[in-house]
Amino acid sequence: MAKEKKVEQITDMETDFAQWYTDICRKAELVEYASVKGFTILRPYGFAIWENMQQIMDGEFKKTGHVNVAMPVLIPESLLKKEGELVNGFAPEVAWVTMGGSEPLEERLAFRPTSETMFCDHWSRVLHSYRELPMLYNQWCSVIRWEKTTRPFLRSREFWWQEGHTIHETAEEAQAETEQQLNCYADFFENVLAIPVVRGRKTDKEKFAGAEATYTVECLMKDHKALQGATSHYFGDKFSRAYDVTFTGRDNKLQYPFQTSWGSTTRMIGAVIMAHGDNNGLVLPPKIAPIQVIVVPIAAHKPGVSEKAQELLDQIKALGIRAQADFSDNSMGWKCAQYEMKGVPVRLELGPRDIENNVCVAVRRDNGEKVQVSLEELEIAIPALLDAVQQGLYDAAKKNLEEHIYAAKSIEEAKQLQAEHGGFIKTMWCGDEACELKMKEEGGMSSRCIPFRQEQLSEVCACCGKPAKHMIYWGVAY
Amino acid sequence: MAKEKKVEQITDMETDFAQWYTDICRKAELVEYASVKGFTILRPYGFAIWENMQQIMDGEFKKTGHVNVAMPVLIPESLLKKEGELVNGFAPEVAWVTMGGSEPLEERLAFRPTSETMFCDHWSRVLHSYRELPMLYNQWCSVIRWEKTTRPFLRSREFWWQEGHTIHETAEEAQAETEQQLNCYADFFENVLAIPVVRGRKTDKEKFAGAEATYTVECLMKDHKALQGATSHYFGDKFSRAYDVTFTGRDNKLQYPFQTSWGSTTRMIGAVIMAHGDNNGLVLPPKIAPIQVIVVPIAAHKPGVSEKAQELLDQIKALGIRAQADFSDNSMGWKCAQYEMKGVPVRLELGPRDIENNVCVAVRRDNGEKVQVSLEELEIAIPALLDAVQQGLYDAAKKNLEEHIYAAKSIEEAKQLQAEHGGFIKTMWCGDEACELKMKEEGGMSSRCIPFRQEQLSEVCACCGKPAKHMIYWGVAY
Numbered sequence: 001m002a003k004e005k006k007v008e009q010i011t012d013m014e015t016d017f018a019q020w021y022t023d024i025c026r027k028a029e030l031v032e033y034a035s036v037k038g039f040t041i042l043r044p045y046g047f048a049i050w051e052n053m054q055q056i057m058d059g060e061f062k063k064t065g066h067v068n069v070a071m072p073v074l075i076p077e078s079l080l081k082k083e084g085e086l087v088n089g090f091a092p093e094v095a096w097v098t099m100g101g102s103e104p105l106e107e108r109l110a111f112r113p114t115s116e117t118m119f120c121d122h123w124s125r126v127l128h129s130y131r132e133l134p135m136l137y138n139q140w141c142s143v144i145r146w147e148k149t150t151r152p153f154l155r156s157r158e159f160w161w162q163e164g165h166t167i168h169e170t171a172e173e174a175q176a177e178t179e180q181q182l183n184c185y186a187d188f189f190e191n192v193l194a195i196p197v198v199r200g201r202k203t204d205k206e207k208f209a210g211a212e213a214t215y216t217v218e219c220l221m222k223d224h225k226a227l228q229g230a231t232s233h234y235f236g237d238k239f240s241r242a243y244d245v246t247f248t249g250r251d252n253k254l255q256y257p258f259q260t261s262w263g264s265t266t267r268m269i270g271a272v273i274m275a276h277g278d279n280n281g282l283v284l285p286p287k288i289a290p291i292q293v294i295v296v297p298i299a300a301h302k303p304g305v306s307e308k309a310q311e312l313l314d315q316i317k318a319l320g321i322r323a324q325a326d327f328s329d330n331s332m333g334w335k336c337a338q339y340e341m342k343g344v345p346v347r348l349e350l351g352p353r354d355i356e357n358n359v360c361v362a363v364r365r366d367n368g369e370k371v372q373v374s375l376e377e378l379e380i381a382i383p384a385l386l387d388a389v390q391q392g393l394y395d396a397a398k399k400n401l402e403e404h405i406y407a408a409k410s411i412e413e414a415k416q417l418q419a420e421h422g423g424f425i426k427t428m429w430c431g432d433e434a435c436e437l438k439m440k441e442e443g444g445m446s447s448r449c450i451p452f453r454q455e456q457l458s459e460v461c462a463c464c465g466k467p468a469k470h471m472i473y474w475g476v477a478y
Numbered sequence: 479m480a481k482e483k484k485v486e487q488i489t490d491m492e493t494d495f496a497q498w499y500t501d502i503c504r505k506a507e508l509v510e511y512a513s514v515k516g517f518t519i520l521r522p523y524g525f526a527i528w529e530n531m532q533q534i535m536d537g538e539f540k541k542t543g544h545v546n547v548a549m550p551v552l553i554p555e556s557l558l559k560k561e562g563e564l565v566n567g568f569a570p571e572v573a574w575v576t577m578g579g580s581e582p583l584e585e586r587l588a589f590r591p592t593s594e595t596m597f598c599d600h601w602s603r604v605l606h607s608y609r610e611l612p613m614l615y616n617q618w619c620s621v622i623r624w625e626k627t628t629r630p631f632l633r634s635r636e637f638w639w640q641e642g643h644t645i646h647e648t649a650e651e652a653q654a655e656t657e658q659q660l661n662c663y664a665d666f667f668e669n670v671l672a673i674p675v676v677r678g679r680k681t682d683k684e685k686f687a688g689a690e691a692t693y694t695v696e697c698l699m700k701d702h703k704a705l706q707g708a709t710s711h712y713f714g715d716k717f718s719r720a721y722d723v724t725f726t727g728r729d730n731k732l733q734y735p736f737q738t739s740w741g742s743t744t745r746m747i748g749a750v751i752m753a754h755g756d757n758n759g760l761v762l763p764p765k766i767a768p769i770q771v772i773v774v775p776i777a778a779h780k781p782g783v784s785e786k787a788q789e790l791l792d793q794i795k796a797l798g799i800r801a802q803a804d805f806s807d808n809s810m811g812w813k814c815a816q817y818e819m820k821g822v823p824v825r826l827e828l829g830p831r832d833i834e835n836n837v838c839v840a841v842r843r844d845n846g847e848k849v850q851v852s853l854e855e856l857e858i859a860i861p862a863l864l865d866a867v868q869q870g871l872y873d874a875a876k877k878n879l880e881e882h883i884y885a886a887k888s889i890e891e892a893k894q895l896q897a898e899h900g901g902f903i904k905t906m907w908c909g910d911e912a913c914e915l916k917m918k919e920e921g922g923m924s925s926r927c928i929p930f931r932q933e934q935l936s937e938v939c940a941c942c943g944k945p946a947k948h949m950i951y952w953g954v955a956y
Contacts, residue, residue: 034550035557035599036587042548043604044615067522072512072636073551073589073620074573095552096577097589100624100635101570109514111575111589121513126521129630138524141620142551157578158550163951321562430919458588 005052008040009342012279017223019152024273025152028282028342035108038150038157042153042266045147047341048290049269050160054140057264060184066164067135071118073141074109079117082243082353086116089209093145095157111144116235116261122242123257126410127247133176133257134224153270154478161265167257168244171236174258176235181262182215185230193268194393195219195275196401197229198424198473200449203432208261212236218448218473220401221274223300223424226448228476229271231266257271270478275397276366282343285393286386292380294344295325298351308355312348312400340365345389346382348373359361366392376416406475407457413463414474415443424448424475428457428468435463444472488819490757495701496629502751503630505715506760506820516628516635522742525822526768527747528638534616534765535640538662542568544614544642549596551619552587557595564594567687569625581596589622592712594688597723601735605725606645607880611735612655618644625871631748631956636698639743644734644781645723649714652736659740660693663708670700671746673697673753675707676902676951678927683911686739690714696926696951698879699752701742702900704926704953705750707925708742737918743805748956753875754844758822761843763871764838764864771860772822773803774813776829786833790826793856799864818843823867826851844870883951886937892940892952893921903924906935906946913941923952 010023016106025031030046033039042050049155058068074097081087095111096105112118114318119137127135142160150156164181168174182199207214211233215373219229240246240256249255276283286292293316297309309325316323326335338346347363354360359372362381366389373381404423414425425445429435450470461468482483486500503509510526511517520528520753536546539744553577559565590596597615605613620638644663646652648795675695678907685692697707718734720726727733754761757908760951764770771794775787784805791803804813817825825841830867837850840859844867851859886892892903903923907913915927939946944956 032600032604034596036550036552036554039550039552041550041596041600044545044547047547048545050548051506052516067526069525070520070528070620070638072517072519073622074636076516078516078704092579094577095575097573098576099572099574099586101572108572108577117521120510122519124509124512142548142549158552160548169783183810 010279010281013222013277016313019268019280020277021273022152024277024282028463030269030282031152036157038147040152040156040158042160043136045290046269049272049284050266052288052290053192053268054162055190058140060188061148061164061389063139064136064180064184064300065361066138066166069137069139070141071112071115071122071139072197073112073384074358075112075115075117077108077110079092079121080110082117083210083239085301086210090114090174092144093143093147095144100327102477103285112141113143114261114263115163115356116165116239116245120239120259123167123245124243127167127245127257129248132165133247134165134168134173136164145459153267153273155267158266159265161247163258164262166260167240169249169257170248172256174260176230178213178215178260178262179268181260182217182232185232185262185264186217188264188282188349189229190394193272193275194397195229195271196394196398196452198401198449200451200473202231202449203447203466204434204474205386208233210238212238216425218475219271219275220423221271221405221478222277222400223274224400224404226272226424226477227267227274228448229268229478230262232262233260233422235259235261254274276393277343280337281341284343284345286345286390289343289345290322291324291339291342291344292321292386293323293346293348294339295323295348295350296332296339297325297327297334298349302352303417305350305352306353308388309350311376311379312350312360316348316382319379319383321382339387346385362390364392366396388419389433408462410462411443414439414445418443418445418474418476422476424473426455426457426471426473427462429461429470429472430461430466431469432464432466433460435461438450440473443474444476446477447472448475448477484794487761488757491755493699494797498755498757499748499751500630502755502760502819508666508747508760509630513634514878516632518634518636520638523768524747527766528667528744528752530748530768531670532640532683532820535666537617538666539616539640539642539813542614542658542662544616544644546919547615548619549590549593549600549617551590553590553593553595554582555586555588557599558588560595560885561688561717562911564688564717566885568592568623573624574579574623590619591621591623592739592741593617593641594643594717595721598717598723598737601645601723602721605645607721607726608728608733608932611725612644612646612651613656614642614644616640627831629748631745631751635683637743639741642738642740644738645718646737647725647727647733647735648770649736652714653712656691656693656710656738656740658736660695660710663710663740664695664741666742667697667707668693668872670755670763671750672868673707673749674872674873674876676879676927676929678929678951680709680927681911681914681925683914684925686711688713688716690716694927696902696953697749697753698875698882698901699749699956700755700878701752702878702882702903704955705745705752706926706955707746708740710740711738713737713739717941725891745950753888755821758815759819760955762821762823764868767821767823768800769802769817769822770799770864771821771824771826772817773801773826773828774810774817775803775805776810776827778805780830782833783828787828790828790838790853790856794826794860797857797861799860814818823864842870844874887936888940889917892917892923896923896952896954898922900954902951904933904935905940906938906950907948907950908944909947910939910944913939916941918950921952922954924955926951926953926955
C-alpha cells in the first residue's frame with residue numbers, strides 16, 4: 001500500500017483551454033463538485049487562497065474606515081421588489097425559500113443575490129443625523145444566483161464574495177468612495193494577484209441593475225479572453241428614496257443619503273488560474289500562495305539530510321514565509337510535479353552534495369529558473385526570490401495585455417482582429433446602445449468598459465459612422 | 479443641530495433580566511432586528527466582537543492542523559435523509575428552497591441546519607487511503623434553524639458559527655479529537671471570554687442528533703441560569719456507513735473512518751453579555767473588546783489638551799492596543815456613559831491638570847476603580863490594567879459559579895434550591911431517561927451535563943432511589 005499517488009496529467013492549454021482550466025481546478029484540489037447541481041465545494045487548498053485574498057483586502061478596506069457587518073441571508077419578496085430595476089435584474093436568478101420547518105411561509109424569501117435591499121432597510125431604521133454619515137459597511141458571505149450554465153469560480157450558483165455598501169451625505173462623497181474602492185480593487189489585482197487591469201466605466205447596457213454608474217477593472221486571460229475583475233457602483237439617492245432612508249441634514253431638513261456598493265468574488269481565483277497557469281498546472285503569485293516555499297530533500301535517507309532540511313524549513317518560516325517540507329517517501333519526480341501542479345512559487349532542493357557545499361537549489365515556478373542559494377544568505381535570497389516571482393508574473397501578464405489591444409475602425413475589422421488575435425479591440429463609439437448591440441450581433445463581442453484613459457482613435461463611431469463620444473474596449477468575456 | 483445624542487437608560491438587571499439583556503443588545507448597538515421575523519443583523523460593534531473571537535479561535539484550530547473549507551449552503555433532501563437520527567432531529571427546523579429562478583425544483587433543498595451530511599458526501603468522493611487521514615476540516619458560516627421563539631444571539635433563525643468536521647483512521651483518534659476540541663473551547667471560554675466552565679458529557683436525551691456522545695462546556699450567567707457554551711460530538715462510524723465514506727486501510731481492506739464534529743456560535747456573545755454585564759451596560763473582556771482603551775480629553779478646548787490626548791492615543795496604539803479617542807463636543811458625562819454602555823475595558827481621562835502633573839486617570843470598566851497613571855509608565859501600566867480587567871472579570875464569574883453549585887438528595891430539594899438560589903444543582907443519578915424526564919417535569923430543570931470531575935454525593939439516584947451511576951448537573955438553561 002505504500003504505492004505512490006499518481007500526479008495526473010492535465011490537458012494542454014493550447015489543445016483545449018476550457019478543459020485545461022477545469023483540470024487545474026480539480027487536480028490542484030481547489031474545488032470539487034457538490035451533489036447539488038451547479039454548486040461547488042471550496043477545498044482546503046482553494047479556500048486557503050481565498051483566505052489570503054480576504055485577509056489582504058479586508059485590511060485595505062479597514063484602513064479607509066470600513067467596518068464589517070452581517071446581514072440576514074433571506075430577503076422578503078416585498079422588500080426585494082421595492083426598487084424595480086434591481087428586482088428585474090435579479091428575479092430570474094433568485095432561489096426562493098417557501099417553507100420554514102413544516103409550514104409554508106406567508107411570504108416567500110429570497111436567498112440574497114446581493115444585499116442592497118437589506119442594507120437600505122437597515123439604514124432606514126438606524127440612520128438619524130448627518131453626524132452618523134458616512135456609514136461604510138462591508139460583509140463577507142456567499143450569495144446565490146441560479147445560473148443555467150456554471151464553471152468553477154467563474155460562474156456557480158453559490159459563490160463567496162465581499163459586498164461593500166456605503167451611504168454618504170453628499171453625491172460627491174459617494175462618487176469619491178466609488179472611485180476609491182475601484183482603485184482599491186485595481187491595486188489588489190496588480191500588486192497582489194499580479195494581474196494588470198484596465199480601469200473604466202461600464203456602458204448603460206452593462207451596468208449593475210439599478211446603478212447610475214458602474215465602474216470596473218477588466219483583465220485579460222492567457223487565451224486572450226476578457227474577464228471582469230471587480231466592480232464598484234454609484235447609486236445616487238435612488239435606493240434611498242425607494243427604501244425611505246433619510247437623515248436630518250446640516251440645514252435641519254430631511255435628506256436622502258447617496259449610496260455606493262462594490263464587490264469582488266471567488267471568481268478572482270479563476271482569474272489567477274487563467275492569467276498565470278501553464279501546462280504543468282497552477283502558478284500562484286507569492287502574496288496569495290498558501291505555500292510560498294516547498295522544501296524537498298534529496299536522498300533524505302542519507303545521514304543528516306532530513307535534519308538539515310528541517311533546519312532550512314525552520315529558518316525560512318522564521319522569516320514569516322509560509323513554507324512546508326515534504327519528507328514523504330514519494331519520488332523526487334512525483335514531488336516536483338505535485339508542487340508544480342499546486343503552483344508553489346519556489347521549490348528548494350537540498351541533497352547531500354548541497355549540504356557539503358553549504359547551498360540549496362531554488363527553482364522558480366514561474367519560469368523554471370534554477371539558482372544556487374548559499375545557506376548563509378537565505379534571509380535575503382528567499383524573500384528576494386519571492387519578490388522576483390511576483391514581479392515576473394506581473395510583467396508577463398502585462399506583456400500579454402499590452403500585446404493584445406488592437407485598434408479597429410469598423411465592426412468588420414474589429415471582428416477580424418478578435419478572430420485572429422483575441423484580446424481587447426478598441427474603437428470609437430457614439431454612445432448608442434444600438435451600436436453596442438450591433439457589435440454584439442455582428443462582431444460577437446460585448447463592451448468591456450469605457451477606459452478612464454481615453455484615446456482619440458478617430459472622429460467617428462466604428463459601428464455607425466456618427467460622431468464619436470468615447471473610446472471603448474470590446475472583447476469576448478468570461 | 480449640534481444637540482448631543484442621549485445615552486438611553488437601560489432596565490436594571492434586578493428588575494427584569496430579560497429586558498436588561500435585550501436593552502444591552504440594542505443600546506450597545508450589537509444587533510438590530512431585521513425585517514424578516516426571527517432574524518437579526520450583526521451591527522459593526524457586534525460583528526467586531528465576533529471577528530475578534532473568530533481570529534483567536536481560528537488561530538487555535540490551525541495550530542492543531544485544522545484547515546478551513548466552504549461547503550454549499552443548500553443540501554438536497556435525499557442527502558439530508560440518509561442518516562435517520564440527524565434528519566429527525568433537524569427536520570422540524572429546516573428552511574426549504576423550492577424554487578430556483580422561476581422554476582420549481584425537482585427536489586427541494588434544505589438551507590443547512592448543520593453540515594455533517596455535506597462533509598460526508600464530499601468525503602465519500604475524495605477519500606481513498608489511510609494516508610490521507612485524518613481530514614481536519616472547519617468552516618465559518620451561517621446556518622438556519624426555524625425556531626419558534628427567538629432572542630438576539632441566544633436563539634435566532636439564522637446564526638453565525640464555526641462547524642468543525644473531522645474523520646480519522648481509528649476510533650481512538652476520533653475520540654481524542656473530540657476531547658481536544660472540547661478543551662480548546664473550555665480554554666477559549668476561560669482565558670479569552672473570562673467565563674469559567676463545567677466540562678462534561680451530555681446525557682443521551684440531550685446529545686446531538688445522531689451522535690454517539692456529545693461533550694459540552696456549560697457556564698453560569700449572572701441571573702444564575704445555565705448556558706451551553708459549545709459542544710463537541712463523537713459519531714463513531716455511523717455517518718461513514720450511512721454515507722458510504724470508505725478508505726483503503728493499512729491492511730489493504732476497505733474501512734469506514736471515525737468521525738467528529740464540534741461547533742461554537744454567536745451565542746457566545748450572549749454569554750459574554752450575561753456573564754459580565756451590569757446596569758451601566760456591556761462589560762467586555764479586553765481580549766475580545768473592539769475598543770480596549772478609550773481616551774477622553776477633559777476640557778479639550780484648552781491649549782495643548784487635544785494634542786496631548788492624541789499623543790497619548792498614538793503611544794497606546796503603538797503598543798498594539800486597540801484604542802480610540804473621543805474628540806467630539808459631547809459632554810464628559812455623555813462620553814463616560816456611552817463607553818460604559820459599550821463595555822470598553824479601560825477609559826483614560828486627560829485634562830489640563832493631569833498634563834501639568836504628567837499623568838492621566840485610568841478608570842476600569844469592571845469595578846469602576848480609578849488610578850492615576852504616570853505618562854512615563856504607560857507601556858507597562860496600560861497592558862497591566864487590561865490584564866487586571868481580564869482577570870477581574872474571570873475571578874468574579876468564577877466566584878458566581880462556585881457560589882451557585884448546590885448538592886441535593888431529592889427532586890424536591892433540588893427544586894427548592896433552584897427556586898431559592900438558581901445555579902447548578904448537583905445530584906446522583908441512575909442514568910435512566912425516566913428520571914431525567916421526571917426532574918424536568920417535577921423539578922423544572924434539564925440535565926446540563928455529567929461533569930468529567932465526578933463526586934460521590936451518595937449511593938443512590940436523587941430521583942428514584944436506585945443505585946446511582948453518575949453525578950449530574952441540573953439547571954434552568956438558556
